Amino acid sequence: MRISTVTMFEQSVTSLNRQQGDFLKVSQQIASGRRVVNPSDDPQAASRAVGVDQAKAVTQQYADSRVSARNSLSQSESVLNSVSDAVTRAKTLLIQASNDTLSDADRQSVAFELRGVYETLLGQANATDGNGRYLFGGYKDDSEPFVKSPTDGKVEYRGDENIRRQHIDSARTMKVTENGKTIFQIQPGGDAEGLFTTLENSISVLETPAETDADKAELRDTLSTSMNELDDSLDNVLTVRASMGARLNELDVVDAVGGNRMLNYEQTLSDLVDLDYAEAISEYSLRQVGMQASQKAFADLKGMSLFQYL
Structure with missing residues (x-):
């Protein structure tokens, strides 16, 4: 060949x-x-x-979502911590104002300080998350959720009743804040006389001179009712705070699970192509x-x- x-x-x-x-x-x-x-x-x-790359990308998206959820919950929890302090201060002022030895001028001085607490609470109720979104306004972001009525000056809730939620994992959707109406206006048991109304009534009666026995009786009754309502409001705020704390703890657990899942994906990917x-x-x-x-x-x-x- x-x-x-x-x-x-x-x-x-x-x-x-x-x-x-x-x-x-x-x-x-x-x-x-x-x-x-x-x-x-x-x-x-x-x-x-x-x-595996696609699964990693989805897992990372949930991890990013948990970061956002943690930020919202942490900010909300921090605001509610300040709210509980303000409510406690308001209760202390009402106890002080209940002293029968105080004069009308003394009670007006207490009312002045109580109005400062009231304005502080209003600012906290309209707190934002740093991105222009109101923490306690539901899905409504175009205006403050709590505003004073132009007619009588009383605080009204203008937000909606939705609660923001986020997917923190494939099978878990979590509330990342709470509805402002639930926190500040609805008393436990469904009573519609809320935190701002309680303070408005207290301020009004303290600013009104108690000249007659009927005036003094109304003062005592209003302050007693207001203190009970503040106790209810404080319990409500603390309950919401505890719920947020539990969700923050859950995020830590889900983060740990997600981190282990990501490591498994990375190991699998390494075995395949590295x-x-x-x-x-x-x-x-x-x-x-x-x-x-x-x-x-x-x-x-x-x-x-x-x-x-x-």
Whole structure:
């Protein structure tokens, strides 16, 4: 069987190109740190890696959502902590005002301080999350949820009754704040005389001179009722705060689970596509030797011709 010089040349070139391709492939793997650089390197592993990457992306989205949820809950919990302090201060002032030895001027002085607490609470009820969204206004963000009526100056709730929620995991949706109406206006048991109304009534009676026995009786009754209502309001605020604290604790647990899930995904992804450097370097050396041998064989072949002997 005769083998022409052209055939031998073509076979040598083909072998050289194959050796160069294998060498470059290993070089690319080492440079990238990945065994599967192109899907054709391992179609099955590449396909599974795409699925794992997608699962990682979803898990990261939930992790980001938990960060946002934690920020909202932490801000709301911090505001409610200040609210509980303000309600406690209001109760202390009403106890002070209940002293029968106080004069009308003394009670007006207490009313002045109580109005300061009232304004502080109004500001806290209209607190924002730093992004312009009101914490306790439901989904309504275009205006403050608690405003003073232009007719009688009493505080009214202008937000809606929705509660913001976020997906913190694939099967868990969490409330990230509470409705302002629930916190500041609805008393336990469904009574519609709320925190601001309680303070408005207290301020009004303290600013009114108690000249007759009937005036003094109304003063005592109003202050007694208001103190009971403040106790109810404080219990309500503390209950909401406790609920937020429980949700913050749950976020820590879900974070830990999500973190472990992410580590598992990363390990799976590494097993699928990452490079074994020891094996790759060994193959790199082998391919380098093979390529050098092909280059030498090609060089020798180029010099082989019968015309050299004519």
